[in-house]
Amino acid sequence: MTGTNANMASDPAIVETQRPLLSVENLRKHFPIKGGLFGRTQAVVQAVDDVSFEIRKGETLGIVGESGSGKSTTARVIMHLFEADAGKVVFDGETVGRGGIAYRELCLNVQMVFQDSYSALNPRMPIGLSIAFGSMAHGVPRKEALDKAAILLSKVGLDPATFANRYSHELSGGQRQRVNIARALALKPRLILLDEAVSALDKSIEAQVLDLLLDLKGELDLTYLFISHDLNVVRYISDRVLVMYLGKVVEVGPVEDVYENPRHPYTRALLSSMPSMDPRNRTMEAPLSGDPPNPINPPSGCRFRTRCRFAETVCGKSSPALTAHSDMNARHAVACHMHDPGSGHSLASQTEAPE
Amino acid sequence: MVSDSENYVAANTSLTVTVTAARRNQGYWGRVWTRLLRDWGTLAAISIIALILLAAIFAPLLATHDPTQGSVLGRLKGFGYNGHILGTDETGRDLYSRLLYGSRLTLITGVLPVLLALIIGGFLGVIAGYFGGLINSLIMRVMDVLYAFPSVLLAIAITGMLGSGVTNTILALTITFVPPLVRISETVTSQTRAMDFIEVARSSGAGSFTIIRFHVLSNILAPVLIYATSLISISIILAAGLSFLGLGVTPPNAEWGLMLNNLRSAIWVNPAIAAFPGLMIFITSMSFNLMSDGLRRAMDLKL
Numbered sequence: 001m002t003g004t005n006a007n008m009a010s011d012p013a014i015v016e017t018q019r020p021l022l023s024v025e026n027l028r029k030h031f032p033i034k035g036g037l038f039g040r041t042q043a044v045v046q047a048v049d050d051v052s053f054e055i056r057k058g059e060t061l062g063i064v065g066e067s068g069s070g071k072s073t074t075a076r077v078i079m080h081l082f083e084a085d086a087g088k089v090v091f092d093g094e095t096v097g098r099g100g101i102a103y104r105e106l107c108l109n110v111q112m113v114f115q116d117s118y119s120a121l122n123p124r125m126p127i128g129l130s131i132a133f134g135s136m137a138h139g140v141p142r143k144e145a146l147d148k149a150a151i152l153l154s155k156v157g158l159d160p161a162t163f164a165n166r167y168s169h170e171l172s173g174g175q176r177q178r179v180n181i182a183r184a185l186a187l188k189p190r191l192i193l194l195d196e197a198v199s200a201l202d203k204s205i206e207a208q209v210l211d212l213l214l215d216l217k218g219e220l221d222l223t224y225l226f227i228s229h230d231l232n233v234v235r236y237i238s239d240r241v242l243v244m245y246l247g248k249v250v251e252v253g254p255v256e257d258v259y260e261n262p263r264h265p266y267t268r269a270l271l272s273s274m275p276s277m278d279p280r281n282r283t284m285e286a287p288l289s290g291d292p293p294n295p296i297n298p299p300s301g302c303r304f305r306t307r308c309r310f311a312e313t314v315c316g317k318s319s320p321a322l323t324a325h326s327d328m329n330a331r332h333a334v335a336c337h338m339h340d341p342g343s344g345h346s347l348a349s350q351t352e353a354p355e
Numbered sequence: 356m357v358s359d360s361e362n363y364v365a366a367n368t369s370l371t372v373t374v375t376a377a378r379r380n381q382g383y384w385g386r387v388w389t390r391l392l393r394d395w396g397t398l399a400a401i402s403i404i405a406l407i408l409l410a411a412i413f414a415p416l417l418a419t420h421d422p423t424q425g426s427v428l429g430r431l432k433g434f435g436y437n438g439h440i441l442g443t444d445e446t447g448r449d450l451y452s453r454l455l456y457g458s459r460l461t462l463i464t465g466v467l468p469v470l471l472a473l474i475i476g477g478f479l480g481v482i483a484g485y486f487g488g489l490i491n492s493l494i495m496r497v498m499d500v501l502y503a504f505p506s507v508l509l510a511i512a513i514t515g516m517l518g519s520g521v522t523n524t525i526l527a528l529t530i531t532f533v534p535p536l537v538r539i540s541e542t543v544t545s546q547t548r549a550m551d552f553i554e555v556a557r558s559s560g561a562g563s564f565t566i567i568r569f570h571v572l573s574n575i576l577a578p579v580l581i582y583a584t585s586l587i588s589i590s591i592i593l594a595a596g597l598s599f600l601g602l603g604v605t606p607p608n609a610e611w612g613l614m615l616n617n618l619r620s621a622i623w624v625n626p627a628i629a630a631f632p633g634l635m636i637f638i639t640s641m642s643f644n645l646m647s648d649g650l651r652r653a654m655d656l657k658l
Contacts, residue, residue, distance in 0.1 A: 079558045107560030119551040124383060124573035130552075133569060134559030167383070180555075187559060 019093055020054035021223050022078070022110070022191055027051045027087035029070075029077050033296070043296045047073040049247040050087070052322075055191065060217070060224040062238030062255065064231060064270065066292055070247040071227045075193045078225075079112050091191075108138070111184035115196035117176035121168035121183075128153070128164030131183045138187065145186075152182040156212060174205035178212065185216070193225045198233065210237060231274050235259055240331070243267045246295055246303040249322055253332030263334040266304045302337065312337075314344045390653040397649025400642040407639055411458040420449035422456045423607045433625060442628045444614065445621050450628055454635060457609040460521065461639065464594035464603070464610075465587050468528030473583045475529070476536025481575070483537065484544025485567055495541065498534040506531045510593055514602040524603040528590055539582050543575040577654040584647035588640030595636050611636050 029048040032041040048070040055061045063071045077084045080096070080103050089096045096106050111134075114120040121130050131152055132145035140148075150160035156178040168176055177197065184192055194213070198206045210233065216222060228234050234241055234255070241258050243251040243266065251264040262268045269288040293299055293306055301319055305311040314337050322335040337343035391397060410417060419440065426447030433442050441451040483494040501509065513527035547553065548571070556566045595612025597603035604610035606617070614632040622629045 076554075081554050081558060104560040107558060112555075112558050114551045114555065116551055120555050122552045122556075122570050122574070125569070133556065133561070137556070137559055137561035137565055183555070 019057075020090075021057045021092055022225075023052075023054040023090045024074070024078065025052050025088050025090065027074065027077055027089070028085045029073055029082055030085055045295050046247050046298055047295060048077060049298075051244075051247070051249055052087075053242055053249065053252060055223055055225060057190075058221065058223055059239040060226055060237055062234035062241040063225065063227045063244060064229060064234050064241060065244035066229070066270075068246070068292060068295060069244040070295075071229075071244055072195050073247075074244075075112060075195045075225065075227055079110060079193060080106065104138075107134075108187050109189050110191045110193065111187060111189040112193040112195060113177070113180050113184050113197040115199055117173055117180055117200065118168060120180050121176060123168055125167075126165045127168060127171070127179045128160070130168075131179065131186050134183065134186045148186065149182070152185055153179070155185070155216070156182045158182075172205075173201055174209060177201060177209055181209075181212065181216070185220070188220075189222075191223045191225065193227070195227045196229070197226075199228060199230060206233070213237070231259075231271065243270065246292055246298050248303055248319075249335065250304065251332075251334045251336075252322065253329060253334075257329050257332045261332075263328065263332070263339055264304075264336050265308050265310055265338070267334075269307075302335075310338055310345075310347060312345055318343075387653045391649065394649050394652065397646060397653070400645035400649065403638065403642040404646060407458050407642075408462065410455055411462050414452075414455040414459060418449075418452035418455050420452045422448060422452040422609050424448060433627070441631060442625065444628065445617055450631060453609040453614060454611070454631060457611045457614060457632070458635070458639075460604055460608060460610040461591055461594065461612075461636070464521065464524055464528065465591035465639070465643070468525050468532055468590050468594075469583050469586045471525070471529040472532035472536050472586070473579070476533045477540045477579055479533075480537040480540025480542075480579075481544050481567060481571060484541040485548055485563065485571060487545065487548075491541070494537065498537045501530070501534040502538075506589075507593060507596065510597060511600065511602060514597055519597075519602050519605050521604055521608075524594055524597055527597070528593055531593070532586055532590065535586070536579070536583065540575055540579050543578050544571055547571055547574045577651075581647055581651040581654065584643060584650060587647075588643040591636060591640045591643070 027048055028050055031045040031047055033043045033045060034040065035042045051070070051074060053061070063074065065071050073082065076082050078089055091101065091106060091109060094101045096103065121127065125133070128146055128149045131149035132140075132142070135145040135148060136142055146164075150164055153160040153163055158175060158178055163171070163175070163179075168179070171179065177200075181197075197213075198209050201209060213224070214237065217224060224237070226234065226237055238255045240253065241255045242249055243258070243264065245266050251258060251262065251267045258267065259271060262271055266288075273288065288307055290307060293303070299306050299316070301314075301316040302308070302311070303319075305315040308315065318337075320335045320337045320340060320343070322333045323340065324330055324333040325339050325341075328334070328339075337345040338347045341348055419438065426443070428447065430443060430445055430447045434440065439449045439451065441449075441454070444450050444453065479494050479498075483491040504512070510527045510531045513530055514523050517523040517526065553566060553570060556570050561569075594603055595610070595615065598610050598612030599616040601616070604613050606613065611632040615629075615636070618629040618632065
């Protein structure tokens with residue numbers, strides 16, 4: 001993590017041109033599992049452990065990873081739906097929380113779209129009011145907020161005259177997700193966290209909603225954090241991609257760089273699990289076997305080592321840092337001993353040697 | 356739910372379009388009302404309750420005699436005796452007039468404790484369900500203590516302690532009904548709390564009480580209200596029971612439970628007259644029960 005920061009700082013072009021819109025530093029969220037007679041903490045789920053990344057203005061950062069890798073928890077901690085155990089969130093140069101901008105102010109700048117479009121809308125509230133609610137909570141008069149909601153509805157492609165007074169169960173999944181996007185836009189945020197926002201939709205509807213997201217991004221100058229387990233969708237929409245495994249960032253970099261030249265064995269396995277469109281390139285063997293280990297007691301050292309073909313003793317001893325190595329694009333970083341020349345991994349020197 | 360309605364749309368487009376178009380302009384309560392109007396059983400129950408309510412309000416106009424004026428000679432006489440439509444009770448008072456006046460106390464002791472318990476229990480339950488944690492444990496454990504006593508026993512114990520009378524009956528019944536209402540509103544609140552739209556509202560920067568007012572109350576109202584109406588009939592029976600035991604309304608006030616107790620011994624002399632207070636208790640509590648069932652059907656749009 002410190003590796004990435006150091007590398008970015010050493011690249012003057014990046015520092016000068018773009019201050020990150022959001023930067024997350026060493027974020028940690030552990031969930032205690034309580035039990036027993038007096039509710040003592042029995043175990044700890046390490047949902048997000050020491051995660052750092054940055055999102056620049058106007059870019060889309062994709063986050064991929066298996067279920068339970070901490071993608072959604074990261075988004076919810078940024079949104080302050082969960083209190084972080086450690087680390088900080090910096091929005092546009094200002095720390096969120098103590099000594100910086102207030103949480104209520106962050107809400108005006110960062111909004112989130114949830115995966116379950118039905119659960120994300122109050123079933124007893126007409127959708128026009130659902131969209132207007134956020135503005136009303138910030139003191140906008142009801143009438144004005146409802147007028148703005150109507151404009152937002154037409155912006156996401158729904159006729160306000162037909163839809164504003166409907167209830168969420170009268171809408172299809174795609175329509176509901178459009179409403180959720182309109183709701184997120186109501187507070188005029190600069191950053192939108194899309195937590196599996198299109199995953200529950202049919203493929204054809206998914207494409208429409210993705211196009212809507214891209215249109216809105218250009219029109220309203222938005223920045224996206226796009227969380228998904230669908231690698232094709234992430235490649236389509238993202239500028240950069242971040243790969244998470246068991247609460248840790250294993251690889252981050254420009255999307256084409258990561259997809260064409262993945263460094264981490266987990267990223268490689270993940271990408272080779274994508275079905276190929278060409279039957280001659282059919283994947284014959286399973287790239288990864290087994291389930292991810294339990295995040296309650298994650299493996300020591302590198303968390304991927306239990307499923308990694310290249311695991312050696314060093315992998316169990318120390319946790320690899322996320323670093324951009326000399327043979328890689330400066331914005332591409334990986335957390336793997338195999339790529340770290342000084343780590344003592346038997347393959348490390350080979351990677352370092354010029355080919 | 357969604358896919359069902361979509362299939363339905365596909366099967367019968369023209370019909371559904373008109374139905375949904377009509378529905379759309381109504382909102383939630385409008386739709387509940389439409390469904391209620393189509394339910395004859397519930398309408399009948401509501402009409403009976405309305406009739407009893409009118410009788411209670413206009414009792415002085417409808418009564419033919421003074422409900423406390425007795426007659427030594429005309430005791431336990433049958434229907435139509437000397438202008439007494441439903442005959443006379445054990446001290447010669449006009450039964451019809453006493454039933455009319457009795458409906459007042461019966462309705463008050465039936466509805467008021469439930470209403471008070473709804474306000475207190477609903478408030479505590481929402482607080483416990485929404486905030487969870489220590490607040491939840493504190494409220495719910497106290498309710499568990501009250502729950503440990505059977506409701507009849509609790510009501511008897513409280514009135515036994517406070518003494519008889521209408522106010523104490525209402526107080527006792529209120530205390531009896533608070534725990535179940537706390538429990539049900541706590542359950543539905545914590546279910547609602549787990550939905551994403553609460554997180555959405557939190558992430559838009561709204562405070563807890565704004566969220567409770569706009570998002571929680573509208574979602575818990577239907578189940579809590581339905582449960583509360585089902586308690587009314589229990590409350591009527593409990594109040595009548597307390598009066599029957601001599602712990603509720605005191606004579607010479609007319610109250611159906613008390614009248615039932617007093618006429619108990621007359622069952623061998625004039626059973627038709629002795630049955631009337633019981634019949635009224637039965638009809639009233641049954642009507643409240645039917646109304647509560649009907650409301651549940653009408654308010655649950657998914658049914």
